[in-house]
Amino acid sequence: MRKQAITDWKLCGFWPYHPLLGQSLETQKDLEGVTPWIPVQVPGGIYQALFAAGIIEDPYYGFNSLKCEWVANRWWIYKTTFPYRPAEGAKQVFLLFEGIDYEADILLNGKAIATHKGMYLPCKVDVSASIRRGDNLLTVMFRHPPEEMGQIGYTSQTFTQKARFNYKWDFSTRMVNVGLYKGVYLLEQGALTLEDIHVLQRDALAGDLCVEGRIGSQGGEWAKVTVECRHNRACVCRREMTLPLDGESTAFSIPVAIDRPALWYPNGLGEQPLYCFDVTVHDQEGYISDCFSIETGLRKIEYRKNEHAPEDSLAYTVVINNLPVYIKGVNMVPLDMEYGTVTAERYEKLVLQMKEANINLVRVWGGGLIEDEEFYRLCDRHGLMVWQEFIQSSSGLDNVPSQKPEFLALLQR
Numbered sequence: 265m266r267k268q269a270i271t272d273w274k275l276c277g278f279w280p281y282h283p284l285l286g287q288s289l290e291t292q293k294d295l296e297g298v299t300p301w302i303p304v305q306v307p308g309g310i311y312q313a314l315f316a317a318g319i320i321e322d323p324y325y326g327f328n329s330l331k332c333e334w335v336a337n338r339w340w341i342y343k344t345t346f347p348y349r350p351a352e353g354a355k356q357v358f359l360l361f362e363g364i365d366y367e368a369d370i371l372l373n374g375k376a377i378a379t380h381k382g383m384y385l386p387c388k389v390d391v392s393a394s395i396r397r398g399d400n401l402l403t404v405m406f407r408h409p410p411e412e413m414g415q416i417g418y419t420s421q422t423f424t425q426k427a428r429f430n431y432k433w434d435f436s437t438r439m440v441n442v443g444l445y446k447g448v449y450l451l452e453q454g455a456l457t458l459e460d461i462h463v464l465q466r467d468a469l470a471g472d473l474c475v476e477g478r479i480g481s482q483g484g485e486w487a488k489v490t491v492e493c494r495h496n497r498a499c500v501c502r503r504e505m506t507l508p509l510d511g512e513s514t515a516f517s518i519p520v521a522i523d524r525p526a527l528w529y530p531n532g533l534g535e536q537p538l539y540c541f542d543v544t545v546h547d548q549e550g551y552i553s554d555c556f557s558i559e560t561g562l563r564k565i566e567y568r569k570n571e572h573a574p575e576d577s578l579a580y581t582v583v584i585n586n587l588p589v590y591i592k593g594v595n596m597v598p599l600d601m602e603y604g605t606v607t608a609e610r611y612e613k614l615v616l617q618m619k620e621a622n623i624n625l626v627r628v629w630g631g632g633l634i635e636d637e638e639f640y641r642l643c644d645r646h647g648l649m650v651w652q653e654f655i656q657s658s659s660g661l662d663n664v665p666s667q668k669p670e671f672l673a674l675l676q677r
Contacts, residue, residue, distance in 0.1 A: 528561025
């Protein structure tokens with residue numbers, strides 16, 4: 265398996281629908297953009313790129329954000345050229361877009377290969393038959409963002425899974441994001457792929473775990489899955505299992521036993537030792553077809569009723585490793601209007617501030633984001649429990665959850 269970041273992107277803005285026509289009906293010349301082609305960082309943000317190019321003023325200063333609301337009313341095209349040389353053993357080639365915000369058409373060498381809608385769903389496109397040996401032109405055409413509800417609106421009319429704070433909240437201005445806010449990668453894999461890998465902690469106190477997931481298959485009768493668990497860089501358990509393949513998707517569950525596990529505790533109540541689980545699948549020819557790693561703390565989680573609570577009350581006391589935890593929590597809103605520009609260093613500064621303030625739980629608010637994976641890794645390392653909300657928030661004029669089919673389908677996925 266090989267994962268290669270795709271870089272060196274250029275950006276240009278267009279009037280809506282102009283890119284679909286391509287050429288002027290009157291002059292037959294190519295329709296030009298409303299901006300020149302400029303460099304853009306991926307991950308990153310369009311506003312950041314426009315400011316760096318001198319096209320807009322600093323949107324974080326004074327009333328300048330009002331001057332750039334036109335940005336969300338244009339279509340934007342990202343393009344880059346990347347080289348491709350096949351790797352040994354590769355049987356499938358994918359383009360992986362980890363964060364597309366919000367609706368885009370994807371073209372490879374001028375031919376449409378995918379259409380994507382939805383901010384939190386990665387887009388993985390099989391390009392095995394269409395990628396060229398040598399240079400390839402990759403184009404991503406973004407339509408203007410949907411007109412969603414800000415803080416004041418109708419909850420029942422929400423129809424996307426797009427971060428809503430961008431549309432104006434009491435702590436933020438209106439600066440609606442569009443573009444590639446996470447990385448873009450070229451993936452080369454064998455005929456087998458690992459999907460939905462997770463660690464199930466059946467009894468963490470006894471070290472009784474299992475690694476579960478699915479194997480996606482493009483052929484073959486069997487696969488060999490290896491799980492290696494490491495703690496403090498030392499291997500503490502290794503399991504190997506040969507599985508018969510059942511069509512295009514085969515579920516598996518591999519037991520893992522850890523002797524005398526070092527338990528994870530919230531900030532202020534103990535240490536935060538972490539275990540790394542490396543999962544590898546080999547095909548019948550012996551090639552590593554895919555691999556995946558998870559780092560996690562081992563802990564038992566329960567909920568109990570508060571002391572002296574009424575009989576019909578819900579269980580609100582959090583219990584970790586049989587120890588009741590007094591919750592000291594904070595609410596977290598996104599760190600930046602352009603969330604694609606948030607670095608690992610900014611996440612670490614925030615998490616360390618919470619740790620030093622004796623916080624042990626952070627609420628990730630539903631009008632904001634599912635944060636970058638780096639944030640959750642830092643919370644694991646520093647003892648912060650996470651209350652992660654679904655991407656839902658009320659809108660003032662009514663507080664009835666949306667029942668729109670397109671919203672429910674995105675929420676389910």
